[in-house]
Amino acid sequence: MNTTNKTLANDSVLASSQSRVTAPITLALSKGRIFDETLPLLKAAGLEVLENPEHSRKLILPTNQPLVRVVLVRASDVPTYVEYGGADVGVTGLDTLIEHGGTGLYQPLDLQIAKCRMSVAVPEGFDYAGAVKQGSRLKVATKYMTIARDFFAQKGVHVDLVKLYGSMELAPLTGLADAIVDLVSSGNTLKANHLIEVEQIMAISSRMVINQAAFKLKQSSIKFLLDAFAQAVNEKAKGE
Numbered sequence: 001m002n003t004t005n006k007t008l009a010n011d012s013v014l015a016s017s018q019s020r021v022t023a024p025i026t027l028a029l030s031k032g033r034i035f036d037e038t039l040p041l042l043k044a045a046g047l048e049v050l051e052n053p054e055h056s057r058k059l060i061l062p063t064n065q066p067l068v069r070v071v072l073v074r075a076s077d078v079p080t081y082v083e084y085g086g087a088d089v090g091v092t093g094l095d096t097l098i099e100h101g102g103t104g105l106y107q108p109l110d111l112q113i114a115k116c117r118m119s120v121a122v123p124e125g126f127d128y129a130g131a132v133k134q135g136s137r138l139k140v141a142t143k144y145m146t147i148a149r150d151f152f153a154q155k156g157v158h159v160d161l162v163k164l165y166g167s168m169e170l171a172p173l174t175g176l177a178d179a180i181v182d183l184v185s186s187g188n189t190l191k192a193n194h195l196i197e198v199e200q201i202m203a204i205s206s207r208m209v210i211n212q213a214a215f216k217l218k219q220s221s222i223k224f225l226l227d228a229f230a231q232a233v234n235e236k237a238k239g240e
Helices: 003-020 033-044 075-083 095-101 128-133 146-156 188-192 212-217 217-240
Strands: 025-029 059-062 068-072 091-092 107-110 116-123 137-140 159-163 179-184 195-204 208-213
Touching: 003 217, 025 033, 025 075, 033 091, 033 217, 059 128, 059 188, 075 091, 075 095, 075 107, 075 208, 091 095, 091 137, 091 179, 095 107, 095 146, 095 208, 107 212, 107 217, 116 212, 128 195, 146 159, 146 179, 146 195, 179 195, 188 195, 208 217, 212 217
Parallel strands: 025 068, 025 091, 137 159, 137 179
Antiparallel strands: 059 068, 091 208, 107 208, 116 179, 116 195
């Protein structure tokens, strides 16, 4: 497609979004990987965020569609903002959603972005399988208390959970914990700290979440966004 045709196509998508988004929509996103990987989905809906969050100190960003704005919040706060109406729609990781509980949220779509996995990791040389088999009580450091608690309970493993908010890899190295439960992408951080991944708990990707009341009141506008996201996800899957 030449430049002129691309411009016409983009103008057509924007015109479609302007005609179909008829109610104000606030979209909650977190900075970083989720924000970056949501941008192509927004583009599929004819939406473009007009300011770069890495260069702006603003927490509310405008888009090229006057009725749509983006609010930047902590990743762990996205479900809460959507649940209580601070935002109509949000994009959040499955891990965050499980820890939140998902109350008051409509969860219609797995966006297949920000993919990683939730895993158990231990120091090199630690006999995790042997400890589990012998019924040893393990001390596990994690930010994801619900996921870790449910996982080990299902396995019948006795654990003491230690809640941490960052630098999870440090816990086994200082003797604070025997193991950690954390998100793993490439695994390079584990390797750099002489930790090994011993069990994968679940695959993680980001979901679209919608405030249930907002979906009733702004159904047409939000459904347009949902359908555009879904089409973009399907097109991407076909190309993989």
